[in-house]
Amino acid sequence: MTTTTCGPSSTAATGSAPAVTGSAPAVTGSAPVAPPGTRERTQRRVRDGLGTSADRPDGTPKVTGAFAFSSDLHDQRMLWGRTLRSPHAHARIVSIDTSAAAAMPGVVAVLLAEDVPGKATFGLEHTDQPVLARDVVRYEGEAVAIVAAEHPETALRAIRAIEVTYEPLPLLTDPAEAATTDPIHPDGNVFRTLPLRHGDVDATGDVVVEGTYEVGMQDQAFLGPESALALPSDDGGVELFISTQWLHVDRDQVAACLALPADQVHLTLGGVGGAFGAREDVSLQVHVCLLALATGRPVKMLYSRAESFLGHVHRHPARMRYRHHARRDGTLVKVEAEILLDGGAYASSSTAVLANAVCFAAGPYRVEAARIDGQVVRTNNPPCGAMRGFGVVQVCFAHEAQMDRLAAALDMDPVELRLHNALKPGDAIITGQRLTGTAPVREVIEAAMAHPLPPDPREDEPAIALPGGAGLTARREDVRRGTGIAVSIKNLMYSEGFDDYSTARVRLETSPDGEPFATVHSACAEVGQGFVTLAQQITRTALGIERVVLHAADTGVGSAGSTSASRQTWMSGGAVQLACDTVHHGLLERARGVLGVPDEPLVLEPGRVVDPATGAEVAIAQLLRAGPLEATEEHHHAPTSTLDADGQGDAHVSFAFAAHRATVDVDPDLGLVRVLQIATGQDVGRALNPRAVIGQIEGGIAQGVGLAVMEEILVEDGLVRNPSFTDYLIPTALDMPSVAATLIEQPEPGAPFGAKGVGEPPTISSTPAVVAAIRDATGKALTRVPVRAQDIAFGEAGAIPPTAGSTSAG
Amino acid sequence: MPIARPTSLDDAVAVLADDPAADVLAGGTDAMVEISFDHRRPRHVLALRRIDELRQVTTTSLGVRIGAMVTYGQIERDHATLLPGLAMASRTVGSPQIRNAGTIGGNLGTASPAGDALPWLLAMDAEVELASVRGTRRLPVAAFVTGPKRTARADDELIVAVHVPAMEGPQHTAKLGPRNAMVISVACTAVVLDTAARQVRIGMGAVGPTPLRAPDAEAAAAEAIDWDALRADGTAIAAFGQACAAAASPIDDHRSTAEYRRHAVGVLASRSLTRCLAA
CATH class of the missing domain: 3.30.365.10 (Aldehyde oxidase/xanthine dehydrogenase, molybdopterin binding domain)
Known part of the structure; x- marks a missing residue:
């Protein structure tokens, strides 16, 4: 503790x-965690290993201002990209005239929807959002045209010189009307409807409390606005430096929209100034690459603060109606809820956000029965998607208010009521999944x-x-x-059958001064959470060395999955651990040869491998004279299943x-x-x-x-x-x-x-x-x-x- | 874009005489925001930072002359005893960095309905000193601020100082916003008790197109106060708040509602008066 x-x-x-x-084995926060393959022998500890409060490798540069954020990216030949956005929340595009903008000195490219060479739309789960709007705009700020110019001011003047004629369309802004209003998108107005039925849904309690709750639209409010630098590459592809949460899903969407094979789109993480979910969706990724390919020049894009607020998804606003049933002693009998989330104009991750809201609608409590009806809909409001807490924030506000109401109705202490109903290992949540x-x-x-x-x-x-x-x-x-x-209660990792694996490559070698060092290559997006520190800690402890270098996060290694869902320590930490294990075994194998003990269990200590039976040892540096050791491993979590028609299933990890x-x-x-x-x-x-x-x-x-x-x-x-x-x-x-x-x-x-x-x-x-x-x-x-x-x-x-x-x- | 950087007031007003459309740059805390949002595209800037004579706070038997380029930071650090209500208002402005840049003259020049220094200047019957090649003149703050972000300054005139009359008596400034610091005012009050003249005066911010006085409330409160004991009963203090609320003319906007602003300014007025009487 x-x-x-x-x-x-x-x-x-x-x-x-x-x-x-x-109840688990007593540990304290300050005790280093044992490395993989540890034997029952007192270990000497490597400095700044697991369990210590090791310094962030990017901590000092961030504090002193030396850290390069993606907004600092620069190339001497670069152009500046800029986006023309819809001033209307819903309108038909009657005409677009780019001639004046294109004729401006210093303007190199003006691109519209018809200039998108590949897939016209993108999206995390459903590709329903146009790269550039063609016929209709469905929210304020939707991208309509992009320009590249020699100077950012010229780019700004150019987008203002584009003449767009809009014909405003009726607005759908009330999510309660979405399901019954004419579709504002060919895919319809309902992203997902998710009913959940658990236990005896007709059960009633001695005491019933009811309430209606609302959550407003929160923004992730990261400080580093969207920014990127795209460079055309010699093979006809594109290289993109970008602040994002998931390089590989960006790559796949960019490649599809550019009609390029994935291996011609190479992404490297730029310095990320906060994310909190808002960088999970594509914002300027496709636009900046399109401009780079169209002009044959490096192109930088950097959103203004106002543009950033329009250019990324927000937390879903929610309307929730709840009814809690309990016995006189406070035991929860049934939770009923109707949950309506406003997904805004495009799908983003709405369907998964709704699943979380429904699955955790009752909170961290044992409930015999539940009847939950969730729906997330399309409107002409700003698109909503991932944000820290991902659907659970909304329902937690409601179920906790309900618990207080229930406590008041029962004349019971609110803490006592919660303790009385608290989930414990072996209990099931309302999806029927047992807590293992x-x-x-x-x-x-x-x-x-x-x-x-x-x-x-x-x-x-x-x-x-x-x-x-x-x-x-x-x-x-x-x-x-x-x-x-x-x-x-919050689920960790992705749910509903999704295999959000992570990949890591670890290479152990000696530097010119003869000291061993390891290089960790992971595509995990460091967005401030501290994976860069953790990757070093894991490697130090696992390999008994202090020097750990981090390769730039890029698509040159397999996917690490998204930095979201509280998953990177588990997923990418696990991948680094697996790769270290393989390297570790390789080291021991070499040591057995050097020490001439083919069958002895050897122990890795800081800087050396030891034979505990004889005390004989060999330095890691010596073992690496035969060449570097390298391993690439994928880490998968235990599989999950989908939810059935009643919202039941082991959907979470x-x-x-x-x-x-x-x-x-x-x-x-x-x-x-x-x-x-x-x-x-x-x-x-x-x-x-x-x-x-x-x-x-x-x-x-x-x-x-x-x-x-x-x-x-x-x-x-x-x-x-x-x-x-x-x-x-x-x-x-x-x-x-x-x-x-x-x-x-x-x-x-x-x-x-x-x-x-x-x-x-x-x-x-x-x-x-x-x-x-x-x-x-x-x-x-x-x-x-x-x-x-x-x-x-x-x-x-x-x-x-x-x-x-x-x-x-x- | 030319930027004039005179070191004397004479040179500065000459620049404005030549080009009355030049944008005057004081601390830049309003101008730079407008430029960032592209609400303003200056063609010609007159920067005042090098004019030392605009940075002085001087006292005379008649009161205090505050140079236009005096910052909120200077007021809160160096002049809190001399100008207690203005120091309280200054501490509510932005962050320390903003307070080191933003100036009293700039606050007057912008003349936002939510300008943080304005309610106190209005309550003090302060006068704005304007200069041009044609000469100088002084206008009461009430006459100077003519509307939301509108003033009586002629295009060729420069705000050079604000004159605050000498006054004995307690003061309190209170500013309300939806965050505990670094926030734009949703309602603001500056209450001053002029114990020599036995007057109560209030300036109210962000509850009308310009900072407002509440003459009826002031008169009734002056009547109700026991000036020798510096006391008033609770009913009179509550009535003062209600009369101030009635004198406000707030609007609904994205920062608050008219109903809440009217309510809040009344509460702040009562509390500020109570604090003055208890001081």
Whole structure:
């Protein structure tokens, strides 16, 4: 167990949280994890191996400003690309006249839909989005034309010189009307309908609570805007440097649209300034390559902030109606839910997002029966797709509000109610899938609750620490404090039968100075999560060497899958481990020859291989005189199955759990909030780099707090009202709570090193915890996030006590 | 694009006399945003940074003269005792970097309804000093700001300073937005108690096309305050808030609603008055 506190006004005592240990073999976060092939012998440890808080290789350059992000890419001969976007949310393109733009000095190419040589559309799951719109535009910001020019300003003037005549079409902006409105796309308006029926769906409980909930459109708000450099290659193909989450799926989409074989499209990862799901879809990838091939010159594209908000997918807004049935003792009998997600104009990953929303609609609780109906639809709103938490964020906000309502109806402590129903190993979730791995739900709740609450208000605290912050709007007597809890379950890796394998190549050799070093080649996109650190740690521990070089992530090696779904530690970490294992075995094989002990079990120690029977040893460097050792391995997770017609099936690989307890100060009159502290317990399997895990927890909480109290893309008649960081607000240091975190370490069977993914859970239940705390402070119902000041100041009171056996609408 | 970088006020007004359409660049915290968003494409820029005489804060028996290029950072660090309400307002502006760049003169020149320094300047009956080759003139802030982002500045005039009358008495500035820092005002109040004249004055920001006063609320509050004890009863303080809310004319936009802004400005007015009385 590792307990940490951090944050601007950290007050929780780090050492005082009670120990929470799992049922699995006791481990501590600071103990290095044993390398593969370890024998029962005291190991000398390699520096900065697994289990240590090794430094990020890109940490210092990022802090000092030396790190090259993809927006810094440059080529002396490069042109600048720019995109003309639709100002309408739905319109027919009557005509496009590019003659004036093409005639401008310095303009080298102007391309339209008809200039796309290959497949006209792209998409992650369904290729329904045009590379460039031909007849119709379906959302504000849809790409219509692209230009390349000698100077970015010329490119801007050129797109303004393109004359497009639009004929506005009727808008479909209400997702509730999508299924019954005329299709706005040949593929129809419903991306997916997913019913789930579990157990006795006609069962009823002694106590029933009902509520309707809404989640607004959150943006990933990464800081590094979309940017790329494409260069035509000698073989008629293209080389693309790009910040993305998944190089190979980009490559395949680019190749298809360019009508090129995949081996003529080579991608290398540029420096990524954050992703959070927004770089999983194609944005400028096809455009910049098209321009490079059309002009025969390198082309750079770099979105402005406003363009970035229009140019990537967002989190699905959700409308959810819930009904929970429970017995008098609090046992959950049945959860009913109707979930409607607004997918916007194109499919992106909508179908998978819906599956998550439906599968985890009941949360981390044992429920005898469930009746869930989910649907995700097409509208003329901005397209929505992947974002940290991926469908689970939305339902967690609803099911946790429901649990609080149920606790109130039962006159039961909300924590007690959750503990009473908490999933444990061997239980089934509502898809019928049994939890065969670790499921420390009780432990994460108890760990979150065990942290000391923030200190009581003091007279002498600075006014800037109160809700309203720097604005000095509140006095202490205007403020009320509240506390709330929320718990979440999240699937790790891809689901529903998808084999999201990863590949890694590890090469061990000696450098000119005679020291051995390893090179790790993986296409895993480092987007800030820390895989670059982890790949080095795994290799150091597995091969007993300190020097580990990372080959640039590119398509010169097999796919690593996407940096999403909390999957890269498990998937690509596992691939690096497998490749290291093979190299490790090769080393031992050579050592047996050198030491003349063909049958002895040898042990790899830092820098050498040892025969424990005789104490004889040989240096790794010496073993490499025969040449380098290299291995390329693929890592596949255990297979999953699809969901059947009732939404039943073993569709998921593994699950991670987290609990968050939020403490907030609220100014009820003005509706302003200051989140003081988030205490959390998180199920991490094993913390392979405790500092990196804490970093994920803090960052995830910042994003969860953001959704709770401020982050929303405002869309009116299909048009985005706030495409800027002036008006799309994300938390500042004055909005960020202190974080007290306990890592629950129960190694997950089947996971490399026992480690679970840790990136998403902190975002998921932090949001409902904050809102529960605001409800606690104000008594307001607050059924929508983000909670706005006017929702608190003018909102309906919330605690509607339901009567036994009846339904109370909220 | 020519950029004039004069080192004296005389040279600066000469530039504007030659080209009244030149864009005046003070701290750049508004101008650069407009240029980034392509809302403004300057052809000719008059940059004021090298004019030292615009950076001075000077005191006289009549009050304080704040040079147009004085930054929020200077006010909050160096002049918080002299100008307490303005220092509070300055601390609400953007980030420390923005406060080191943004200027009081720039805030006046932009004349945004949400300008953070404006409610306090309005409450203080401050006067804007304008200069051109034709001479200088002074306008009360209320007359200077004529509408949202509109002022009485002639094209060839430069804002050179703002004059704040000497005044005894407590002040409080409060600014409200949907984030605890670095946020555009949704409602703002600056309340000053002129204990010598026994007047209450309020400037309200972001609740009308220009910063607003609330004369009826001010008069009623002045009447209700026990000036010797510097006290007022709760009813009078609540009534002040309600009267200020009634005097506001807010709008619905993507940042908030008119209803909430009106409510919030009333709450802020009451609280600011309470703080002044308790000070």
